[in-house]
Amino acid sequence: MLVIGLGRFGSSLAMELMTHGWEVLGLDSNPRLVQAYAETLTHTVTADSTDDEALRQIGANEFTRAVVAIGSHLEESILTTSLLVDMGVPHIWGKAISRRHGRILQQIGCHHVVLPEHDMGERVAHLVSGRMLDYVEIEQDFALGKTRAPREIIGRKLGETGVRSSHGITVVCIKRHGEQFTYATAETVPKKGDIVIVAGRTNDVERFAELN
Template sequence: MQRNRPHDKRVLVIGLGRFGSSLALELVAHGWEVLGVDSNARLVQAYAESLTHTVIADSTDDEALRQLGAQEFSRAVVAIGTHLEESILTTSLLVDMGVPDIWAKAISRRHGRILQQIGAHHVVLPEHDMGERVAHLVSGRMLDYVEIEQNFALGKTRAPREIIGRKLGETRIRSQHGITVVCIKRHGEQFTYATAETVPQKGDIVIVAGKTDDVEKFAELS
């Protein structure tokens, strides 16, 4: 298998716990070929029929990874979370093998920094990120919230009264609130891109983009 092929849809997922298995199953559902690896025979057996391939192996063993062909994958996910030493060593071995796109799960920011320092290309903190997202939803009036990067977010909320019945281009919403309406959705319809000519109606759902504080303040208007 050659790496860096534009249509290569094979991925190595190491660690089949809750995070790794959910990710692997979602990838398979989207047409990816997934090799799932775990040292726990029970987990490997549980997903043997759902994933493309599953293997019982110690991912901290360089020779075991090479026998699996880990060095031939263009993408790999290290979904080991609770065992920091195994997570770090596995990631390090994949880096040494030259895998070009490595995603690694971290259970803390400190763990994440170590993974980045040894060469992981992407670090995810699922528990922290989900907790942060839910906190924004619980404490405000947003229907959904995604932080794109530090201090910039997308928020899903109901169109506030002050923009209902008016063309977005006439509301001066960006200068007054510091946000941009990206998409809009009417009841029973799908989301469509918003333009300066778009006229929000009562009950419409909008997706807005801007600084996190501005997005939260705008959602409070609804």
């Protein structure tokens, strides 16, 4: 895996990939950052990622997956991504600092765009403003929400509660006190204090969490 940009996001991502068994080549134009992660990552190199020849010298064109974790310097982010696209790297992830930045990355051929600051802000906003214990947006207007089982489904089989027709959500997992999460079925009977994970349109997930 090639990770370009060893700032907070890039370095955290690179180290997490290492814990999952990936070999990671970390690249940055800042020698201090490269040195800081020289002992942590599989390989590190100081190079200008906007230089086509420099990328080819490190074998960037031979990687099947690359992450452009340059967020604050838009020109570098866009040029680097464009070079990787031209090299034919089949899976490119790009960090964007705004939706406009993300659209540009997609337009030049970036396969996956992430907006970590925006996504985290959106997630925290849902947690602070509602009764959800956790929240993850899978794609635009579809989310997973973690919340306590509301009173109306407690003591009843999920298949008999009609939550899908009445609230537009599906209870996919359930967790009892002292136990691990397990898949929910139509025969599952939630108890008071149970934690459930529900899936559905964002507004429906929010409204379901508010039933508490």
